Amino acid sequence: xxxxxxxIVLDSVGAGEAPDADKYxxxxxxxxxxxxxxxxxKLPNLGKLGLGNILPLKSVEADKSAVGAYGKMQEHSAGxxxxxxxxxxxxxxxxxxxxxxxxxxxxxxxNKFEERIGRKVIGNKPASGTEIIExxxxxxxxxxxxxxxxxxxxxxxIAAHEGVIPLNELYKMCxxxxxxxxxxxxxxRVIARPFVGEAGNFVRTExxxxxxxxxxxxxxxxxLKDAGHEVFAIGKIEDIFAGCGITGKDHSTNNKDGIIAxxxxxxxxxxxxxxxxxxxxxxxxxxxxxPQGYADALRYFDDQLPEIxxxxxxxDLLIITADxxxxxxxASTDHSREYVPLLVYNxxxxxxxxxxxxxxxxxxxxxxxxxxxxxxxxxxTSFLSELPF
Numbered sequence: 001x002x003x004x005x006x007x008i009v010l011d012s013v014g015a016g017e018a019p020d021a022d023k024y025x026x027x028x029x030x031x032x033x034x035x036x037x038x039x040x041x042k043l044p045n046l047g048k049l050g051l052g053n054i055l056p057l058k059s060v061e062a063d064k065s066a067v068g069a070y071g072k073m074q075e076h077s078a079g080x081x082x083x084x085x086x087x088x089x090x091x092x093x094x095x096x097x098x099x100x101x102x103x104x105x106x107x108x109x110x111n112k113f114e115e116r117i118g119r120k121v122i123g124n125k126p127a128s129g130t131e132i133i134e135x136x137x138x139x140x141x142x143x144x145x146x147x148x149x150x151x152x153x154x155x156x157x158i159a160a161h162e163g164v165i166p167l168n169e170l171y172k173m174c175x176x177x178x179x180x181x182x183x184x185x186x187x188x189r190v191i192a193r194p195f196v197g198e199a200g201n202f203v204r205t206e207x208x209x210x211x212x213x214x215x216x217x218x219x220x221x222x223x224l225k226d227a228g229h230e231v232f233a234i235g236k237i238e239d240i241f242a243g244c245g246i247t248g249k250d251h252s253t254n255n256k257d258g259i260i261a262x263x264x265x266x267x268x269x270x271x272x273x274x275x276x277x278x279x280x281x282x283x284x285x286x287x288x289x290x291p292q293g294y295a296d297a298l299r300y301f302d303d304q305l306p307e308i309x310x311x312x313x314x315x316d317l318l319i320i321t322a323d324x325x326x327x328x329x330x331a332s333t334d335h336s337r338e339y340v341p342l343l344v345y346n347x348x349x350x351x352x353x354x355x356x357x358x359x360x361x362x363x364x365x366x367x368x369x370x371x372x373x374x375x376x377x378x379x380x381t382s383f384l385s386e387l388p389f
Contacts, residue, residue, distance in 0.1 A: 002371045003315040006274045012282035014325020014338030015072045016055050021337045024080055029336035033057060034329040039295035045305040049343045050352055069344040069387050071355030073363060080337045081153045083188035083212050085323025086240045090219035091365030091377030098154030098188040102126055109185055116176045123147040128333055129193055129204060133159050138199040140164065146173060152334035154188040156181055162194050167207055170194055178211045186213060206253035210239035220365040221245025223374045229272035234261045237275045255280040255297060259304050266311040273368065286326025287333050294328045318345040319364060344387060353388040
């Protein structure tokens with residue numbers, strides 16, 4: 001019935017506060033709802049799939065003749081970061097949130113890191129990525145000391161000017177940090193944050209790299225790979241899963257390149273899973289509280305959606321979702337604990353279908369397991385039988 005799944009994660013495109021949002025300081029967050037309220041962005045193609053049926057959206061009406069299956073999913077795992085969301089989509093639950101460091105990293109970590117890299121570091125505090133290079137970029141250029149910082153998420157970030165610390169050296173520093181950050185200090189991701197420019201005009205580049213923990217148990221990606229299916233990763237998917245369960249990759253760096261890579265993958269991947277992350281919503285607009293930029297990115301994806309769908313065959317299944325929220329209209333610049341949208345499409349669907357509120361992101365993994373007749377991860381409930389074929 002289905003030979004290939006295209007799974008697209010719209011990074012941070014949340015669908016309203018989760019029932020436990022109060023535990024995360026995210027009461028009132030609604031990424032999609034507030035972006036539509038503030039900008040009036042029209043998303044006709046996502047609307048045809050049923051986006052406006054999932055939650056009230058000021059500029060995307062509910063469509064009684066929607067052609068997709070639609071619903072929303074609640075995160076079961078503890079946390080609201082990229083790794084947690086993607087791992088749950090792939091069938092893993094995280095019972096204890098990855099550690100965060102609101103006061104910076106302890107001396108034990110920093111001293112060991114400085115010793116290993118042969119340099120002092122500056123920063124070591126929570127900060128916005130753009131603000132920290134504005135504040136410390138000039139000092140970094142003068143001293144050669146990398147900037148270490150974190151956020152409300154479980155991340156150890158290293159910012160460095162590409163003309164001061166070459167990319168390969170920066171990536172090696174991240175690998176060293178990844179080796180050090182274990183046990184109580186096992187952050188979800190170490191992130192390379194290179195930048196260029198001069199004092200007063202420093203700009204981050206697209207040469208970011210994520211160094212994630214390895215999944216603690218096989219995901220649906222591993223199950224598919226072991227069964228002989230292709231698992232093609234686009235964007236930062238390979239990084240999020242530390243390369244586990246991946247058979248092919250295209251490390252695109254922005255939404256435009258990610259969509260182009262997805263279209264190419266649809267031409268060459270014959271069977272299995274194409275797994276795409278489109279990062280701009282989160283990286284460029286959610287974290288910078290830019291609702292208009294967020295809306296423009298949503299509209300760009302919506303404009304490209306018909307071309308993506310035109311490449312789908314009768315035995316392809318398209319799934320569009322997100323990994324967490326990042327409401328650009330709230331005071332916070334960090335991720336938000338939200339439901340995520342679930343949109344599913346196949347050319348043979350006879351009508352739209354409400355899939356309701358799913359209890360875990362892992363329903364996607366369970367559905368993929370049933371499609372390819374592979375062992376599941378033990379989490380999630382397949383919605384394959386609910387789809388309107």
